[in-house]
Amino acid sequence: MNQEKKIILCDADDTIENLIDCWVSAINQKHGTNVSPSDVTDWDVSLFFPTLTKAQVYAPIMGKEIWNNLERIPGCFEVLKEINDKHILRIVTATHYNTCDKKIERILELFPFLNWNQFVITAHKQLIHGDYLIDDGTHNVTGGDYQGILFSRPHNKTFDAQAAGVIRVSEWSEIRSIILD
Numbered sequence: 784m785n786q787e788k789k790i791i792l793c794d795a796d797d798t799i800e801n802l803i804d805c806w807v808s809a810i811n812q813k814h815g816t817n818v819s820p821s822d823v824t825d826w827d828v829s830l831f832f833p834t835l836t837k838a839q840v841y842a843p844i845m846g847k848e849i850w851n852n853l854e855r856i857p858g859c860f861e862v863l864k865e866i867n868d869k870h871i872l873r874i875v876t877a878t879h880y881n882t883c884d885k886k887i888e889r890i891l892e893l894f895p896f897l898n899w900n901q902f903v904i905t906a907h908k909q910l911i912h913g914d915y916l917i918d919d920g921t922h923n924v925t926g927g928d929y930q931g932i933l934f935s936r937p938h939n940k941t942f943d944a945q946a947a948g949v950i951r952v953s954e955w956s957e958i959r960s961i962i963l964d
Contacts, residue, residue, distance in 0.1 A: 786869070788869070788870050788871050789870045789871070789913075789914040789915065789962070790870070790871045790873065790912065790913040790914050790915075790929075791866050791870050791871065791872050791873070791913060791914065791915050791917070791962060792873050792875045792903075792908070792911055792913035792915065792916040792917070792918075792929060793863070793866075793872065793873070793874055793875065793916070793917045793918075794874075794875060794876060794908075794916070794917060794918035794919060794920065794923065794934075795874055795876040795878075795886070795890055796876065796919070797856075797919045797934070797936050798856065798859075798917055798918055798919050798934045799855065799856055799859050799863060799874070799890070799893075799894070800853040800854065800855060800856060800889075800890060800893060801853060801854050801855075801856060802844070802849075802853065803820045803823060803828075803936070803938075804820045804854075805843075805849050805852040805853060806828065806843055806844055806849065807819070807820045807823065807828075808852075809843035809848075809849050809852075810832060810835070810839075810840060810843060813839075813843070814832070814834075814835055814839065816832055816834070816835070818831050818832060820937070821937050822937070823937055823938055824937045824938055824940065824941075825938055826920070826921075826922075826938050826939075828840055828841075829841070844879075844882070845879060845881060845882065846882070847881075847882060847884075847885040850882060850885040850886045850888075850889045851885070851889060853886075853889050853890070853893065854893070855893050855894075856934075856955065857954075857955070858954055858955035858956055859955045860893075860894065861955075862955040862956070862958055862959045862963075863894060863955075864894075864896050865959065865963055866962055866963065867896055867897065867901075868896075869963065870962070872897075872901060873901055873902070873903050873911070873913065874890065874897065874901055874902045874903070875902075875903045875905065875908050875911055875916070875918075876902065876903070876904060876905075877904070877905060877906040877908075878904050880904075883904060887899060887902055890902075908920075908923045908927060909923075909926045909927035909928075911927070911929075912928045912929070913927075913928070913929040914929060914930065915929055915930050915931075915932055915961070915962060916929045916930070916931050916932065917932045917934060917958060918931070918932070918933065918934065919933065919934045919935075919936045919938070919939055920939070921933065921939050921942040921947075924944075924947070924949045925947050925948070925949060930949075930950065931944075931947075931948070931949040931950065932949070932950045932951075932952055932958060932961065933949050933950065933951045933952070934952060934953075934958075935951055935952065935953045
């Protein structure tokens with residue numbers, strides 16, 4: 784039986800790679816703070832560094848060095864590869880133009896089965912059509928022409944996914960069950 788290919792849209796930061804871990808670590812290291820990534824329970828990371836300016840908090844992700852430290856989210860590699868093999872996969876990410884090259888280069892190192900033309904850079908993910916969008920941003924998984932799959936992270940734990948018609952998952956094995964089974 785030949786299954787129809789679906790268009791799977793997938794976020795990068797904190798969905799397939801661990802940006803928040805690297806970001807918080809970089810801030811702690813530079814400014815002597817002691818914040819844990821699990822402490823960041825809101826989209827606005829600056830709220831958890833009250834002694835720092837927004838510019839100080841956002842400086843690490845505006846630079847190129849942090850992207851070298853990214854690692855895969857556990858369980859992601861195998862499932863994402865299987866999705867890539869069976870469906871049309873697009874990595875849809877909101878990235879500043881100054882860091883696109885380093886971020887994409889690192890993601891391609893982590894996921895060598897991907898290629899650069901699978902990336903869509905936009906802060907307006909609702910403009911992209913797909914069957915599913917896997918994302919940790921609550922503002923991304925609603926209002927688009929796709930079924931939202933919210934990847935649980937501390938910053939989205941209070942979002943009522945069920946009320947919003949969004950599927951909440953905690954692990955990549957759950958994503959596999961939704962898309963591949």
